[in-house]
Amino acid sequence: MADRTGHAVVVGAGLSGLLTAQVLARRFARVTVIERDTVTGEAGAFRAGVPQARHVHIFWSRGLAAMDALLPGTVAELEAAGASLVGAPEEMRWLSPAEWFTGVTGASYLSVSRELLEATLRHRVLDGSPSITLLDRHEVTGLVAADGTEAVTGVRFRERGEVGQEATLDAELVVVAAGRSSRPAQWLTQLGRPAPAVERIDAHLGYSSRYFRRPDTGTGWKAMYLQGNAELPRGGVMNPIDGGRWLVTLIGQGAHQPPVEEKAWWAYAASLRSDELARALADAEPLSDPVAFRATANEWTHFERADRPPRGFLVVGDALCRFNPVYGHGMSVAATQAQEIARQLSTLGAAQFAARSGEIQRAVAQRARGAWAIATGEDRCYPDVEGPTPGLLTRLQQGYMGRVLATSNTDPLVAEALFAVLSLNRRPESLLSPRIMSRTTRRRNGSGSSNSKRL
Ligand SMILES: Cc1cc2nc3c(=O)[nH]c(=O)nc-3n(C[C@H](O)[C@H](O)[C@H](O)COP(=O)(O)OP(=O)(O)OC[C@H]3O[C@@H](n4cnc5c(N)ncnc54)[C@H](O)[C@@H]3O)c2cc1C
Known part of the structure; x- marks a missing residue:
């Protein structure tokens, strides 16, 4: 030119x-x-x-669209090389801080190795x-x-x-x-x-991850995410990646840092809010030792x-x-x-x-x-977070987000709105629309409102 x-x-x-x-x-x-x-x-x-x-x-759909607009055909090339597009949460087993997502659709992400x-x-x-x-x-x-x-x-x-x-x-x-x-x-x-x-806002989350060979037998789901909550801030995520592998990350907050020693890693995996991840891995072949990441x-x-x-x-x-x-x-x-x-x-x-x-x-x-806004809004509500103390507004927002999350587990409209935000397709403020607020506050038990710290 x-x-x-x-x-x-x-x-x-x-x-x-x-x-x-x-x-x-x-x-x-x-x-x-x-x-x-x-x-x-x-x-x-x-x-x-x-x-x-x-x-x-995970590469959320908004970012994927941006990458593909700059370099058309990249996502298709990645999929052809073994990356997986995952419908979240409908193609997953996803336990939110409140309960399992069931019967709702959300957004999608690409699961691929960084390499x-x-x-x-x-x-x-x-x-x-x-x-x-x-x-x-x-x-x-x-x-x-x-x-x-x-x-x-x-x-x-x-x-x-x-x-x-x-x-x-x-x-x-x-x-x-x-x-x-x-x-x-x-x-x-x-x-x-x-x-x-x-x-700087540090919620002191730690990761411990390793690769597994993905078994040939189908599981009925593509990925799994077991989130922690206030009572048990331990989680685990399991994603399909290229090379017929699963990449599995255990996540813990504060005193619950996930270990890297072999036996302790398995014990931690079995100690999450559900034993589904440990059971899914029971017969899978580990391809690497666990490695940690703490600077989050x-x-x-x-x-x-x-x-x-x-x-x-x-x-x-x-x-x-x-x-x-x-x-x-x-x-x-x-x-x-x-x-x-x-x-x-x-x-x-x-x-x-x-x-x-x-x-x-x-x-x-x-x-x-x-x-x-999403990351710091959530992280600032951990008890031992390093950073400015959350004010009343942040605490109110957090309580509201807990209700949105709990409602989204089974309400398709709220789930669509929540995942549009998590995938960065819509701004967080969109969750304050009258339609979402009325469905969310209608929920009487407010389950998850004090439990919404996510891992
Ligand atoms: C544990 C963990 C999990 C994550 N999970 C996700 C996720 O699920 N989804 C998501 O979207 N993001 C995730 N991220 C964030 C993601 O990794 C980063 O946002 C992304 O890599 C940013 O890209 P970058 O190019 O800015 O930096 P990087 O990818 O880190 O690349 C920086 C490059 O600069 C080079 N470099 C550094 N210093 C110099 C120098 N002085 N001279 C020359 N070269 C230099 C490095 O070698 C490197 O190649 C995660 C991050 C961490 C830590």
């Missing part, structure tokens, strides 16, 4: 980095994606830069956009600025393992998509810029609130805002942020986009709002 100009650097070749690079290549003449891990060569291998890959990942998802995205993005270069085994160590600190004009980086051998790469735009462990705020302060405000806090670094944001700088995905993973929203938010960048680029050239990156940062951050 004649109007492609300039160079953009994307830090990180995870889900967010790949989708963002694909979109930027529509307007920038060159896009360089710098990735710390080795990602070329062996397709679909586990890598250290994405440790969460070993734990259950297959990323390998598919990598080949689609890189094969489809020759102007994108992937520089793997290289790590970005900081930013370069010109004009005082008014504009970011590149990155400092080095080959992995080559301590001291730093080089710089100039760019009109730098997008940080380096995930939950990255610290782009520090890179900004190293340039002499003020540190952005950080909001919600954390939003508010780059979008900067008074005078530097030009040519954007932060996306988990590097901007990460969520307690139990709600399954991070990938969907990342995909909708890439869609927002595409929307902005539909009217802006590369130079204008870089010049207005502060404004665009606000629009991108906006895409995290719904998922943030």
Whole structure:
């Protein structure tokens, strides 16, 4: 295209980095994606830069639609390679904090290994956009600025393992998509810029996960989710993934952290609110030892609130805002942020986009709002949560959500409304419509209202 100009650097070749690079290549003449891990060569291998890959990942329908709008046909390709679309809750055994979902339909999600998802995205993005270069085994160590600190004009980086051998790469735009462990705020302060405000809410959830070979015999359901509640904050989720496998994650809150030792793992699986998961696994062959993940806090670094944001700088995905993973929203938010960048680029050239990156940062951050409200609204009601104490309004919302959840277990209309929110297709406020409120408050026992802490 004649109007492609300039160079953009994307830090990180995870889900967010790949989708963002694909979109930027529509307007920038060159896009360089710098990735710390080795990602070329062996397709679909586990890598250290994405440790969460070993734990259950569900990709809700809103995020899938965003990804497929950017890269048409991706979902079909993933399904052909063994990923499963799951109707939630109708194709599942799903025990909510109140009771089993029965006779209701909701939304859908894709269950897929992170390895297959990323390998598919990598080949689609890189094969489809020759102007994108992937520089793997290289790590970005900081930013370069010109004009005082008014504009970011590149990155400092080095080959992995080559301590001291730093080089710089100039760019009109730098997008940080380096995930939950990255610290782009520090890179900004190293340039002499003020540190952005950080909001953090930690409900202290822990995961312990392992793979099983999926038995040939049909189960009548595709996936299982046993949620914990206030009385027993222990849960378990079991999803079909590519390679004829189940990925099974045990989830616990506070003192109920799920173990990784073999015997203790099985004992924990048998101690959930139902023994269905343990029974389903009894004859399944484990393919791996359990591994743990504990850093599940919600954390939003508010780059979008900067008074005078530097030009040519954007932060996306988990590097901007990460969520307690139990709600399954991070990938969907990342995909909708890439869609927002595409929307902005539909009217802006590369130079204008870089010049207005502060404004665009606000629009991108906006895409995290719904998922943030869901995750933090729920998490703030745990007794030992770290973060601001919930006010009366939050507590009222929580009580109401408990009633919505309990009603949705058997009421098709409320279930449709709830899953539209959980899948990010509708805003959380939509649950306050008179139609939903009247059906929800009509329920006399209010079962679940004090039990709604979800795992
Ligand atoms: C246990 C767990 C379970 C989850 N379950 C779900 C789920 O069910 N559904 C869902 O939607 N989301 C889930 N998430 C969230 C999801 O994993 C993230 O939202 C998603 O991976 C974000 O993508 P990203 O590209 O921003 O970051 P990542 O996927 O983490 O990718 C970041 C990339 O940047 C690279 N990198 C880091 N630093 C540098 C550097 N300095 N230089 C170069 N490269 C660098 C890394 O190697 C990595 O490749 C879960 C998260 C966790 C922790």
